[in-house]
Amino acid sequence: MDVFNHYLPWTYKRLSLLPESIWQQLFSPSENVEQDQTYPITNLMVLLYQKITNECDLSTFKKRASLVRWYEIYGKSIFNIEELETKLNYQTQKRREPLKSNGVNLVGYSRGRLGLGEDLRAYAELLKHKGIAFSIVHIGHPTDDPLSFSSPFENGVIFDKSIFFINAIEAAKLLEVVEDLSATFGYTTIIPPWELEHAPEEWAETLDSFDEVWGISHFTTKALSRVHASVKYSAPVVLPCKYESEKRKKNTSPFRFLFVFDAGSYIERKNPLATVQAFQLAFAKNENVELVLKVSNSSDTEHWEKVKLKSLSDSRIKIVDKLLTSSDLEQLWDSANCYVSLHRSEGFGRTIAEALVRKLPVIATAYSGSNDLFLDDYPLLVEFNLVMINKGEYPSSTNATWAAPNIESASALMRYVFEHCETEQINKWRESGAEHVQQNFMLHSKSRPLDGWNV
Known part of the structure; x- marks a missing residue:
């Protein structure tokens, strides 16, 4: 239906x-099911x-x-x-109270286990930090976890300014079922994620329906600017870690490389197979190392099947394919020695930001929105070539390109971090990486258009 x-x-x-x-x-009660x-x-x-x-x-x-x-x-x-x-329950539309002018509605997947849900929840913390009133407008999503993410601030549309945390495809569907966007939501802003160099031309009409468009990285802002006259850069919100580590990882444990990703966000883009290939190239099977892939929303794709086959033949590669509690996920983060993301493209790269905040050395593809997260001289970025995107790997990507990270470059960096992890030089990179994220993407960052709003 x-x-x-x-x-x-x-x-x-x-x-x-x-x-x-x-x-x-x-x-009505189903006649085909026993009612007990x-x-x-x-x-x-x-x-x-x-x-x-x-x-x-x-x-x-x-x-x-x-x-x-x-x-x-x-x-x-x-x-x-x-x-x-x-x-x-209403035969005719109920008369609404006038929208208030002293706060912001946050519209999106507030209970969802996905990046857009994290974005909205982090923005709620930002508004709370700034003392700005807000209301969450919950939109359901298949990844909803109401037991973890329901909020007492879910009060519907009550303010005359709204920020939408949805992609442009869903925004187009929203416009089809809303009679009057401004009358319903007031002054509207959309922060649509996008991970390629060019935004689709067909988005122009959809984005023009909103009063403001914000980009989550300089890469995404530039891409959206090709289909909208005035896109503002808005730094996403990265929250501090919720849990403090009870004890440091023991030196006798295997040196652990970690990659956390959502396969539902296009597994070819996340590219875990490249991480596996680089890991196997870097280390002999008798070395005390392991690679952990924490995946959510996995499905039987050709790419993922190749990853699983490699993990079955290599005991050092471990796949965690289940929902974890916040505490369990934090313990997984705490067990890591290095974070690796050999993505083909990122709009922002939230897990990369979380790794940097945790002062992990991060090896990542030197391409797309994730570059905002690194200082210009950060030395652990992986070389790449631009390649054409194959049909079916990403939506609206005809004649588009993204990065193919160099496996040899990534392998050499993994080897370097393994051999020099406790050196003063890598500790310096850890500290500078965390400081860069803290200054530019946490609650006190000034790189957000919200600061100019009269709320």
Whole structure:
């Protein structure tokens, strides 16, 4: 059912895509499922459960209970069901209170385990730090984790300024279901992520619908400027580490290289196979080293299958393919000796920033938005060549290029960090890298257009 294929706010225009009789049928108890749970199992619950989990078997009490639990904790969040039910309960649009002028709405995937969710949550901390009132406008997402990321500031649209943390593709879909963007959200700003040198020309009309467009790096700002007359650079917010290390990694442990990435954000772009290849080139199998790949949203792609095959044949390569608690993830970070990202392109590079804040030496491709995170003379950046993007590797990328990091260059740098990790020189790079991120991307950074707003 197309109306549930997009993760957008529920508007009266969006509701009108289905007749009232269909909505009534969706919220009616399912005649095909035994009703033995605390809550009636509706047709909508079954539809959404099958859509997200691909689970069609509801033949046992336990499986039906799992559906109900999933729906109450996750399904309602992913599909904005509370907002949907509120809108359906009004036959005509309720008169809204005038929007207030002393704060900001943050619109996006506030409960999602993805970069855009991190961006919104970090911006909420920035506004709190500055003493600026704000309200979070939650949009559901398949990666929602309501138990970890629900916020008491989720109060809907109440201010006359709104910042959207969504990509331009989703923004175009949003514009199709909102009658009047300004009347609904006030003065609008969008911060759309983008990872290639040129933004698609078809974005021009979508971005022109917003009052301001901000770029998350100088690379992205330049790319967006090709389709919008006035794009402002806005430094993303990098938050301090939440947990303090209880003890330093023991010297007797294997020297650990770490790469944390979201495979759902286009695995060819994240390029973990290059990291594996560089690691295997750098070290013999009898050396006390290991590579840990922490992946989320993995799927059976050709690229990922190659990575898994290499890990199966090399005990030094470990894959962590499961959700971790914040504490467990921080322990993983604390166990690392060096961070490696041989990406083909980054809009910003949040995990690179997090590694630098943690004072890890970082080996990264010397290309795209992640270059903002390094001082000009940072010595651990990997050489690259620009190559054409193959069909299907990234959206809207016809005749576009990105980086192919040099495996030999990366391998030599991994070897160098392994052999010199505790030297004064690398400690100096650690300190300067952390200081650069702290000065330019944390809460007190001045490189944000928000500072000129009258709020």
